[in-house]
Amino acid sequence: MAPSIISDAEGHFVDTSSVAPKKSTMTTTTNNETTAEDGPTFKYTSTRKLKNAQWQVSNDFRSDVVTVPTESMMQAIIDASVQDDIYNEEGDPSVNALQDRLIELTGKEAALWTLSGTMGNQICLRTHLTQPPHSVLLDYRAHVHNWESGALPVMSQASATQVYPANGVHLTLDDVKKHIIADGNIHFPPTRVVSLENTLSGTILPLKDAREISEFVRNFPVPEWQKPIAMHLDGARLFDAVTAEGVSLKDYCACFDSISICLAKGLGAPMGSIILGSKPFIERAKWFRKMFGGGTRQPGMMAAAAHAAIEHTIPLLPGVHALTKKTAASIADLGYTITLPVQTNMIVLDLAADGIPAAAFLNYGKKHGVTVFPSGRLVFHHQITEDAASRLVDALRELMEDKKAGKTLESYKVSGGYV
Numbered sequence: 001m002a003p004s005i006i007s008d009a010e011g012h013f014v015d016t017s018s019v020a021p022k023k024s025t026m027t028t029t030t031n032n033e034t035t036a037e038d039g040p041t042f043k044y045t046s047t048r049k050l051k052n053a054q055w056q057v058s059n060d061f062r063s064d065v066v067t068v069p070t071e072s073m074m075q076a077i078i079d080a081s082v083q084d085d086i087y088n089e090e091g092d093p094s095v096n097a098l099q100d101r102l103i104e105l106t107g108k109e110a111a112l113w114t115l116s117g118t119m120g121n122q123i124c125l126r127t128h129l130t131q132p133p134h135s136v137l138l139d140y141r142a143h144v145h146n147w148e149s150g151a152l153p154v155m156s157q158a159s160a161t162q163v164y165p166a167n168g169v170h171l172t173l174d175d176v177k178k179h180i181i182a183d184g185n186i187h188f189p190p191t192r193v194v195s196l197e198n199t200l201s202g203t204i205l206p207l208k209d210a211r212e213i214s215e216f217v218r219n220f221p222v223p224e225w226q227k228p229i230a231m232h233l234d235g236a237r238l239f240d241a242v243t244a245e246g247v248s249l250k251d252y253c254a255c256f257d258s259i260s261i262c263l264a265k266g267l268g269a270p271m272g273s274i275i276l277g278s279k280p281f282i283e284r285a286k287w288f289r290k291m292f293g294g295g296t297r298q299p300g301m302m303a304a305a306a307h308a309a310i311e312h313t314i315p316l317l318p319g320v321h322a323l324t325k326k327t328a329a330s331i332a333d334l335g336y337t338i339t340l341p342v343q344t345n346m347i348v349l350d351l352a353a354d355g356i357p358a359a360a361f362l363n364y365g366k367k368h369g370v371t372v373f374p375s376g377r378l379v380f381h382h383q384i385t386e387d388a389a390s391r392l393v394d395a396l397r398e399l400m401e402d403k404k405a406g407k408t409l410e411s412y413k414v415s416g417g418y419v
């Protein structure tokens, strides 16, 4: 018999591979409410797909989006409310519970569920940016500018001031001071938002720097009819950042007027992001979420899974970072060039500098049962196993030894993800 997962009479998620599922008997009460009298109300016909996916993701170093739901997430989906989040003026209870949990954790006034990190970032920027000419100051590598399909000029009619951090890792107050655009010269679109990213390629933008930038930006002189310049944070991996830096999430969030946090990256939820800000900001953001196609009918199931993911995964992040650092040390010992400090869950290799073709990198990984992107960026998450990390090191050892021995390495063109 195929393995099956059902909810028991109390609604708990149990694996009953050897038990025949009972039939659910539904009755209608005098209030016209339907109740389950006995047996499971939900049945998963097979967990084989989930188990296969679990195996795959435990060996997959392409990204921390490559995770699968845990049992606690599946249970949460079963227990979720299934109300219409648009028609119901009060929203859906599971969505509200998730938003309230993020408000509690971050200390911000209000929160809003969005479908993706891209949607969350672009809604925030659109909500801040009212009328051109205007620009957003950001790191030249910023996701909101480089990896969101050119949304910024389309959705917000804004141009970007791309800044190269002088220290090679993260923006500082000096970088911002040098590049911020004041009102007054009609050649240049004034800065209306400073958008920071933490983490960026796994590196931390420290609280001290975020505070200094925030203090300066929020007090930067603007015409009296203008709002102060806004501080936005793409905090796709903010939980990784504050956990690794050992600072308070609330203190970090206090530096920003809007924050977007991905739930489907290191936290491991199946989908979704949260944006946070003041109550008036979030009220206005709701219009743009609807306009961008992000008003959803029964998102409670996904919100409940994300809620469970937060509780499950946050305590695991220090272990993820420790495994990443241990693996990075082994890879560095093999003679690989690592381009950025390894501070959280990413190792960025410079394959070109080491004369390693991307195709060989991919294929040596495959031979040792690990999946990697051709770019040389390696990402860890809570479902990566120690065994997979050690096979990754084995693959890279063999590759480096073969290269040093003068063996011809495959070098055809490969693509995929972050090329």
Ligand SMILES: Cc1ncc(COP(=O)(O)O)c(C=O)c1O
Pocket: 115, 116, 117, 118, 119, 121, 143, 144, 197, 199, 234, 236, 237, 262, 264, 273
């Ligand atoms: C830093 C950063 N911000 C935002 C996003 C966008 O998230 P999504 O893929 O959910 O749109 C990503 C996705 O990789 C990211 O790495």
